[in-house]
Structure formats: C-alpha cells, structure tokens
Amino acid sequence: MTKVTLTVNGRKMSGECADRTLLSTFIRENLGLTGTHVGCDTTQCGVCVVHMDGKSVKSCTILAAQANGSEITTIEGLSKGDELHPVQAAFKEHHGLQCGFCTPGMVMAATDIIRRHGGNLDEKTVRAELEGNLCRCTGYHNIVKAVLAANAEMYGAKQAAE
Amino acid sequence: MYETTYHRASSVDEAVSLLGKAEDGKFLAGGMTLIATMKQRLAAPSDLVDLRHIDAMKGISVNGRSVRIGAGTCHYDVASSAELRAVCPALCDLASHIGDPHVRHMGTIGGSVANNDPAADYPSAVLALNMTVITNKREIAADDFFKGLFETALEEDEIITAFSFEAPEKAAYAKFANPASRYAMAGVFVAKNGGDVRVAVTGAGSDGVFRHAGMEQALASHWSADAVAGIHVDAEDMLSDLHGTSEYRAHLVKVMAKRAVAAAG
Numbered sequence: 001m002t003k004v005t006l007t008v009n010g011r012k013m014s015g016e017c018a019d020r021t022l023l024s025t026f027i028r029e030n031l032g033l034t035g036t037h038v039g040c041d042t043t044q045c046g047v048c049v050v051h052m053d054g055k056s057v058k059s060c061t062i063l064a065a066q067a068n069g070s071e072i073t074t075i076e077g078l079s080k081g082d083e084l085h086p087v088q089a090a091f092k093e094h095h096g097l098q099c100g101f102c103t104p105g106m107v108m109a110a111t112d113i114i115r116r117h118g119g120n121l122d123e124k125t126v127r128a129e130l131e132g133n134l135c136r137c138t139g140y141h142n143i144v145k146a147v148l149a150a151n152a153e154m155y156g157a158k159q160a161a162e
Numbered sequence: 163m164y165e166t167t168y169h170r171a172s173s174v175d176e177a178v179s180l181l182g183k184a185e186d187g188k189f190l191a192g193g194m195t196l197i198a199t200m201k202q203r204l205a206a207p208s209d210l211v212d213l214r215h216i217d218a219m220k221g222i223s224v225n226g227r228s229v230r231i232g233a234g235t236c237h238y239d240v241a242s243s244a245e246l247r248a249v250c251p252a253l254c255d256l257a258s259h260i261g262d263p264h265v266r267h268m269g270t271i272g273g274s275v276a277n278n279d280p281a282a283d284y285p286s287a288v289l290a291l292n293m294t295v296i297t298n299k300r301e302i303a304a305d306d307f308f309k310g311l312f313e314t315a316l317e318e319d320e321i322i323t324a325f326s327f328e329a330p331e332k333a334a335y336a337k338f339a340n341p342a343s344r345y346a347m348a349g350v351f352v353a354k355n356g357g358d359v360r361v362a363v364t365g366a367g368s369d370g371v372f373r374h375a376g377m378e379q380a381l382a383s384h385w386s387a388d389a390v391a392g393i394h395v396d397a398e399d400m401l402s403d404l405h406g407t408s409e410y411r412a413h414l415v416k417v418m419a420k421r422a423v424a425a426a427g
C-alpha cells in the first residue's frame with residue numbers, strides 16, 4: 001500500500017491504495033470524483049484525460065503512485081462555481097456532445113490544446129490534436145467547432161486584457 | 163494488473179540500487195508501454211523503479227551541431243524544442259507524431275529506445291542519426307545497440323541516461339501509420355552528411371529496426387527520390403501480419419524512403 005497525496009483542483013487530498021492502482025481508479029474510487037471516465041482502459045479513447053502538473057495525460061495509464069505529489073486538475077476543477085469554463089460553455093453552445101461520455105476527456109484535452117497553441121489554432125490542428133480522444137456520437141464536427149470557438153473566446157479575452 | 167511494488171528514484175545510482183534489491187524489477191520511464199503491458203498481464207514485474215523524477219536525465223542541449231538529449235525527455239519536449247528544430251527538424255517531426263498529445267506528455271525517448279518495439283519510431287532516428295547511446299555504464303554506438311525485436315545491448319541494470327549525435331546536413335522521417343494504432347507499419351528515417359548517407363527502417367523488418375545498405379549506397383551517389391526507386395527491398399526480411407503482408411511492407415518501405423528523401427530536400 002502507498003499513501004498518495006495529490007493536489008486535486010486546488011485541494012490537497014490523500015488516500016491509501018495498492019501500488020498497482022491506476023490514477024483513474026484512485027480519482028474515481030478513492031477521491032469520489034467520477035467526472036473522469038474510464039472507457040477503453042487501453043490508452044486509446046481519452047475519456048480519462050486529466051491534467052497532471054499542467055499537462056494533459058491519460059490517467060488510466062499512470063499509476064496513482066507515479067502521480068504522488070503532483071497537481072491534478074479534473075473536469076470538476078474547471079468551472080468557477082456555476083460559471084462554466086469557456087471550453088465547457090463552447091461545448092454546450094455548439095452542441096459538441098451527444099451522449100456525453102467522452103466529454104470530460106474532450107474538454108480536458110481541448111483546454112490543453114488551447115494552452116499549448118496560445119491562440120494559434122486552425123481546424124486542421126484541432127483535428128490532429130484530438131487524435132487521442134474518441135467520440136462515437138458526434139462525428140467530431142461540433143467538437144472541433146467548440147474548441148475553435150473556445151480558443152477565440154479565450155484568446156480574444158486574453159488580448160483584451162493585455 | 164498483477165501486484166507490484168512502486169519505488170521512486172531521485173538519481174540514477176539510487177535507481178540501480180533499488181533495482182538490485184528487487185526480485186524481478188523493471189525500470190519505469192513514462193510508462194506508456196510498460197503500464198499498458200502490465201494491465202494486459204503481459205508483464206508482471208515484482209517492482210517498478212520510476213525514473214521520471216531524475217532531473218539529470220531530462221533536457222535538450224544543442225552546441226553548434228552537437229545535440230544531447232536526456233533519456234528522460236518526453237516526446238512533447240523533443241517535438242517542441244526550438245533549439246533542436248533549428249539543427250534537426252526531422253527529429254522534432256518524428257516525436258510530434260508518436261501516439262497522441264497525452265501520450266507525448268509522458269512517453270520518453272529513453273523508454274522508447276530501451277523497449278525497442280519493432281514498430282516504434284525513435285529507433286530509426288537513433289540508427290539513421292548514428293546516435294551514441296549513453297548509459298550509466300558506457301557509451302554504445304547505434305549500430306551496436308539494437309539486437310532484434312524488443313532486444314538491445316542493455317544489461318538488466320543498465321539505464322540509458324542520454325543520446326548524443328551530430329546534426330546532419332539533411333534528414334527526414336516518413337512513416338505509414340497503422341490507421342488504428344498509429345504505430346509505424348513502415349517508417350524510414352534518412353540522414354545525409356556529405357557523402358555519408360544512413361537509411362534506417364522501422365515498423366517493417368521482421369528483426370526490428372535495420373539499415374538498408376542498398377538505399378544508402380544509391381543515395382550516397384545520387385541524393386534524390388528517384389535514386390531509391392530502382393532499389394530492391396526484400397520481402398523475405400519483412401514482417402507479415404493481419405495489418406499487411408511482407409510484400410506490402412516491402413513496397414511501403416520504398417515509398418516511405420522516397421517521401422523521406424523528398425521531404426529532406
């Protein structure tokens with residue numbers, strides 16, 4: 001057993017788990033944050049994406065022990081109270097989901113894409129960068145629209161603030 | 163996944179000592195292959211020694227055309243290094259197409275090369291760029307490093323700490339990715355330094371990554387995609403599986419080589 005301490009969505013959280021426990025399992029079962037989903041469980045579908053120390057990772061392919069001491073952001077940590085994160089708002093506005101199962105991973109992936117490209121995004125880039133996230137409902141079209149809209153919103157807001 | 167005991171090393175020496183005490187331990191780099199393999203119960207190490215927190219194994223330094231890449235550097239950092247891109251953009255491009263963005267944040271060059279998956283991208287770069295593989299024990303020339311499918315010259319307690327190479331005048335990597343897994347079904351890395359040309363093929367060979375002497379000679383005398391067209395790639399030496407026959411792969415190798423030479427300019 002290992003004691004794992006993470007800073008999750010700004011709050012320090014600890015739990016005991018077996019060394020072989022996956023980060024996705026730890027987040028869902030020890031911490032009770034079930035917004036992070038588990039789909040394929042083989043590093044392909046991306047519904048388990050969280051941010052570890054600011055970077056998107058697939059939490060089903062990382063041991064909780066590997067993540068020990070890190071800062072984790074899950075889908076629950078994006079909104080400010082009732083105010084949706086711009087990426088969440090864009091997914092809602094542009095209907096970037098149908099069943100919603102892939103959405104937490106899509107949103108976490110999208111925020112990471114926007115962070116890395118600093119406003120410089122086009123459709124081709126978004127489609128290439130969504131390589132590690134599968135959606136079986138939407139055909140991706142509205143997801144791509146949502147990511148581009150969120151990027152414009154966030155980058156535009158950032159420019160206005162400067 | 164079977165039970166395992168996790169250890170975190172903060173230095174290479176500590177990692178070696180931790181592995182020495184383990185019954186059947188394994189070094190863990192980014193874990194993008196090893197953790198997935200353990201989940202499938204295809205590997206069951208008694209202990210994992212995590213190398214990800216050894217800072218001395220991370221980072222890229224470029225001095226003139228001499229490049230050194232720490233083995234613990236993740237694919238994303240290789241892909242996005244402006245310093246590396248200035249002297250060897252081919253390696254950045256290769257790294258930018260491994261897995262997906264989330265995998266590239268965890269997976270490392272050292273982990274990939276030590277694993278030597280026959281469909282991994284990096285081994286072709288190590289071979290074509292004539293890299294020196296630096297370990298905690300010695301320096302190994304690329305030509306002496308790869309020993310067949312998943313086999314390398316590394317000893318059980320040997321850790322790759324860095325790679326070094328001289329950036330060539332021209333280089334490029336072209337791969338035909340499996341449409342589902344995105345692993346290379348054929349990936350060809352070409353590098354040209356004066357009259358010295360190296361062509362390394364991954365994903366296709368039945369014995370893992372290999373250099374193609376015929377293409378190297380043809381390109382050394384005439385650097386153009388056309389020079390590769392007449393070269394014979396033997397289907398006997400190729401992998402054959404449900405994704406493609408050996409004849410198909412032999413053909414792909416030639417097509418990827420032509421594309422790589424054209425991209426290198």
